[in-house]
Amino acid sequence: MTDVDGEKLAELRRDIDRVDGEIVALLLERVGVARRIGLAKGDGPVYDPAREAEVLERVRGHACSGDAEPDRALAASLGAIYREVLSLCRGVQSPLQVAVLGPQGSFSEDAARTALGSAVTLRYQGSIPDIFRVLDNGGADLGVVPIENTIEGAVLFTLDAFAGASKGLRVQSELxxxxxxxLVSEAASLADVTEVRSHPQALAQCRVWLRTNLPGAVLVAAESTSGAAASVKGLRHAAAICSRRAAAHHELPVLAEHIQDQPGNSTRFWIVGKGPVRPGPKNKTSVLFNVAHRPGTLFAALEPLYTALRNLTHIQSRPLAGNPFEYLFFVDFEGHEEEETVKKVLAAMAEHCTFFRVLGSYPFRSVEDL
Known part of the structure; x- marks a missing residue:
């Protein structure tokens, strides 16, 4: 074992203490500036996703040294730290009330904490339509909802809820x-599990694992993964598919982990609120529209995107209530509505539609961007 140089170690620890003091002083200074920004904003929105995306991108840039490759571990750690710094500074202006799918421990909560940090008050809702109702009624500043999964595709509950929501609600950002x-349960082993509960999307994302490891189990749909976890507490025959956060919250043993069928399983979440947002470093625009039930009308509505060379990132159709075999179309494409090209694209698309609504133009990022 190498001898420890006690004097040198003490000197280095004094350096750490000095740096910590400087960091805290600078954080307090930043909080003070944030408070003054809040006063300058007046009644303006506290959450500015474009500004936060700019800050995070700049911070990640500091992980590069000259022309060197970025230190990804350092960039990820800085992103996690600054997520909380931004959350703290938002909180001193006005703490955000955020509606998420409950109960505690849902993946929507994970998304909210990842996107918005700890200095928010979460309002747990029983369903995705409930989140939109709370936002419409002014019971929360923001809502976090899943919109698409890499295995199961679009989350239709969210699309349907957005189609019926007030026009004032817009996508603010995406993560x-x-x-x-x-898989959690108080069963002694997998052999004792005869029933598995979870949200339909989670059950579908684990169907191969379930078929292989629990072929005789009855699958039961729940409103949320965290609700499923709560419902199996105290049961010796039932298990739930949920997040680690939910497992820890309900103090349920984990019988199996990483049971999703694809290792790259990820979900897009929308942060929804009121009013438009300005462009960030990377942007998407989402629209909802209907076209006349005639040949070529959908092509005509989408052609402006092709002409403008705008990348179409998602398209989904949903039946139009009361009109058999007619559909609402949800489309995402890259760009922001404040760009002149995108303005022209939206105007040209609207000309070919019987109904047209911009759901939002917003910054988007993956967890690696945080």
């Missing part, structure tokens, strides 16, 4: 989050 499912 892609890795989804890691665990």
């Amino acid at each position: 892609s989050l890795p989804i890691r499912h665990v």
Whole structure:
């Protein structure tokens, strides 16, 4: 064993203490500036996703030294630290009330904490439509909802809820989050599990694992993964698919982990609120529209995107209530509505639609961007 140089170690620890003091002083200074920014904003929105995306991108840039490759571990750690710094500075202006799918421990909560940090008050809702109702009624500043999964595709509950929501609600930002499912139960072993409960999306994302490891188990749909976890507490025959956060919250043993069928399983979440947001470093625009039930009308509505060379990142159709075999179309493409090209694209698309609504132009990022 190498001898420890006690004097040198003490000197280095004094350096650490000095640096910590400087960091705290600078954080206090930043909080003070943030408080003054809040006063300058007046009644303006506290959450500025474009500004936060700019800050995070700049911070990640500091992980590079000259022309060297970025230190990804350092960049990820800085992102996690600054997520909380931004959350703290938002909180001194006005703490955000955020509606998420409950109960505690849902993946929507994970997304909210990852995107917005700890200095928010979460309002747990029983369903995705409930989140939109709370936002419409002014019971929360923001809502976090899943919109698309890499295995199961679009989350139709969210699309349908957005189609019926007030026009004032808009997508504020987007986050892609890795989804890691665990199986929890108070059963002694997998052999004792005869029933598995979870949200339909989670059950579908683990169907191969379930078929292989629990072929005789009855699958039961729940409103949320965290609700499923709560429902199996105290049961010796039932298990739930949920997040580690939910497992820890309900103090449930983990029988199996990483049970999703694809290792790259991730979900896009939308942060929804009121009013438009300005462009960030990377932007998407989402629209909802309907076209006349005639040949070529959908092509005509989408052609402006092709002409402008705008990348179409998602398209989904949903039946139009009361009109058999007619559909609402949800489309995402890259760009922001404040760009002149995008303005022209939106105007040209609207000309070919019987109904047209911009759901939002917003910054987007993956968890690696945080």
